Amino acid sequence: MSHKRIPKRKAAIAAGSVVALGAAAILLPHANASQGGSSTDAAPRTMKATDASDLASQLQSLLGQAFAGSYYDAAAKQLVVNVIPGDNNNVVVQAKKAGAKVREVSNSLAALKTGAQTLKAKATIPGTAWAVDPKTNKLAVSADSTVTGADWNRLTSTVKSLGDGMATVKRSSGTFKTLVSGGDAIFSQVQGGTVRCSLGFNVKASDGSPAFLTAGHCGVAAKQWSDSETGQPIATVDQATFPGNGDFSLIKYDDPNTQAPSEVNTGEGQPVQITQAADATVGEQVFRMGSTTGLHDGTVTGLDATVNFQSETDPNGVDTVTGLIQTDVCAEAGDSGGSLFTQDGSAVGMTSGGSGDCTSGGETFFQPVTAALQATGATLGDGGAGAAGQAGSADPSASASDAAGGGDAVGGGGTADPSATASDGTGDQSGAGAGDQSGAGTGDQSGTGTGDQSGAGAGDGSSSLTGTN
Structure with missing residues (x-):
């Protein structure tokens, strides 16, 4: 039986497809073998x-x-x-x-986790986040620009109550928002407009059918998804988690014969094969593909992060997401839901949200791939989460709008009117900007729709083309 392929224009939606501005060679695995003495040596050895x-x-x-x-x-x-x-x-x-x-060190993991529980109980404030920082052996607490007055006092007093040497507080630029990141654009038509997200990683569902992972707030926003703004749906949400313990969706292709290669297409005909899922390690270099900002790299700065987003449905509420990866990789509106991966082809995460942008800086949080696979029962590639992915490459002639259409589950990535207010609900410059789940479009589920051009994300400000961050 012949296998149906997604139209050439979309080139079999590869995980995290996007034009990489000539950076593909940087990401291809190269010699970097572990070195050092035998296992009996006491001196630390070098390793990947x-x-x-x-x-x-x-x-x-x-x-x-x-x-x-x-x-x-x-x-x-x-x-x-x-x-x-x-x-x-x-x-x-x-x-x-x-x-x-x-x-x-002086702080045990148990003590740090107890501190995080105290923060959750006493300081779950929209615009705050915290994660364990093993480099400092403390809880790293962040507050965005909206945390002021009584909320700021409440946060700092809670941190102080944890005791000396347990936590630090810093300001983050911009506002914590759910983003939409990474690869080929996926679209859904909902009442009031178009929701646009990005595909994260192609996988196999537990029943063997082809599927993909993306952000959970995408799966909550809409049920059926297409590979073009006006096209017929090609995939249907099977599972979605947001808010709560994660931000991930499993979306199954409607055609069981759909080819779904396990790769990140960096453009110029040089896809990076995704061969395994890996847990993030604080201090390691990671790469993010984004349809708005292209290729950027950065460093993992924290694990098991808790982020308190302003609620999408309750103006006075908060959407708390736990278990995320914290990084200094930059991202902007239109960059959420897609691939965070390593140079050697390990799938690490999907963009959830953050604050700042790729000019002023900030921080971005990612849903761990390993946790999403475990929760959904899905596997990467043909043989599971450690096996080589199915071969496939994207059409090198695909345009930026085709291969990297981007995707803000929050109503599209475009440049919104910086003066827009919550009632303005400005749209995406591509015409897909209605239906932003995080408030960037006129069809915002919460009905608030902001046009903040800073989106969310984190910025090291570099182009990340050299992979030297």
Whole structure:
């Protein structure tokens, strides 16, 4: 039986397709093998970030309650493991022999998680976020520009109540919003306009049918999705989580014979094969593809982050999302829902939201791919979450509007009127700007529709074409 392919114009929606402005070669895996002595050497050994992530997982089991987090030192190419001082000399020696750099810290993971629970109970304020920062061994608390007055006092007093050395507070530029990121644009027609998002990663659903992952707020916004703004639906939401414990959707292709290659098409005929799903490691370099801002790279800065977005349906409410990856990768409106991945082809996350932009800076949060796969029962590629993906490449002749149409689940990525108010509901410059779930379009589910051109996202400000962030 012949397999049906998505129209050539869309080139079989590859995971995270977008024109990469000549950066494809930067992302292709190259020699970077682990180095260092044997497993009996006590000196830290050099390794790749993916190897550091694997080793960290093993050492967490080995160290037990003595384990207080870990991060990847990109400059030294070493895994740094935090331990709580105590009667654990034997396991610490084993950790050193395994190649990790071990350092003693004062805050246990249990204490940090208790602190996060206190923040959740007393300071769940729209525009705030927090995550464990293993580099400082503290909770890193962020507040956007909307957190002022009594809310700011409430946040800072709660942080102070945690005790000295437990948390830090910083301001984030812009406003925390759900974004829409990454790859080929996907569209849905809803009452009042068009919702536009981006495809994250192609997967196989638990029943073997072809599907893809994207942001959960996309799946909540609309049920059926097309690969063109005016085209017929080609995929239907199977599962969607937002808000709550994650921001992810599993959307199944309607045609069971649809080819869904496991790759990120960086343009110019050089797709990066996605061969596995990997947990993020603090300190590792990651790449994001965005239809609005193109290719950007940055660093993972925190894990298990909690973000409190302004509610989409209740002006006085808050949409809290937990379990996210915190990064300094920049993003803007039109960049959410799509691929966050590593140089060696590991799928790491899908853009959820953040604050700032690629000019002024900020921070962006991502839904972990591993958690989304576990929750939905889906797998990457033909053989599951560690197997090589199905071959396939995007049409190199695809235009930016075809291959990277972008997708703001919040009503499209365009440049909105910076003076627009909540009642203005300005639209996307591509004409898809109605129906923004986060308030960028006239068909906003919450009915508020803002036209904030800063979107959300985080900015290191670099073009990320050299991969040196």
